[in-house]
């Protein structure tokens with residue numbers, strides 16, 4: 001039996017969450033078109049006959065601007081020390097640049113195998129993939145190079161096979177049917193956050209945070225979830241609520257559907273928008289929202 005931990009690193013938006021979602025087959029990591037949306041350290045667990053792969057989805061490695069940024073870099077650095085394999089994920093549609101050099105620098109002293117994953121190959125020609133890989137091979141050597149489409153599932157079985165080949169012999173760390181060790185209320189908060197970011201497009205910043213305040217089963221069998229969406233400014237609160245509350249209603253409806261499929265039960269979702277000034281720079285608030293240092 002093979003088993004171990006895999007950390008996925010890469011610039012924001014290369015498709016790390018999508019990869020995790022496709023492999024694990026459940027919506028457990030937040031996916032969004034905006035960069036740097038993955039904040040909490042999410043583990044996806046893939047179990048098959050050959051063994052178990054435990055994924056640690058790290059926030060995009062980047063230069064910190066806020067305390068939250070520092071936290072994200074800390075999580076990334078720490079998770080690199082604890083894993084058996086690092087997936088260094090890149091986006092074939094984005095040219096090699098400073099962002100990649102920054103990550104390669106961080107990976108310089110990695111003592112575990114580094115796999116280069118070239119993602120989004122569904123968008124380019126085979127020749128473009130080859131040329132792209134050549135540029136990376138000039139930077140360093142990789143234990144494996146796998147070109148994939150996380151969205152379409154292309155070459156993901158191959159990736160899993162190579163991963164299991166490279167993992168050490170080991171036990172099943174988690175029961176077979178566990179998909180994640182994230183507390184359920186964090187998963188729910190991420191689903192709401194995802195919908196809020198997606199539906200408001202670029203109008204609200206990433207300073208959006210969600211906290212599940214209450215989570216209980218009602219006598220009618222439905223699960224009651226009360227959650228607060230935190231904004232930094234009053235003006236942002238208005239955008240999120242929308243005309244006659246329409247935006248908040250849509251966010252709530254779409255998030256509720258996802259939560260219902262996650263929990264496999266009917267859900268009553270009670271959403272509130274609150275303003276909490278400068279929460280990103282406030283350590284107490286960060287702790288309260290589950291981003292622990």
Ligand SMILES: Nc1nc2c(ncn2[C@@H]2O[C@H](COP(=O)(O)OP(=O)(O)OP(=O)(O)O)[C@@H](O)[C@H]2O)c(=O)[nH]1
Pocket residue numbers: 010011012013014015016017018019030031032033034035036037038059060119120121122123148149150151152
């Ligand atoms: N065409 C195509 N799009 C993809 C693929 N993988 C991811 N995407 C898209 O790329 C965007 C970013 O994907 P995410 O999975 O959120 O990226 P991420 O690396 O987790 O982003 P952060 O959380 O910001 O670090 C989304 O719009 C995805 O739908 C792929 O294989 N092909």
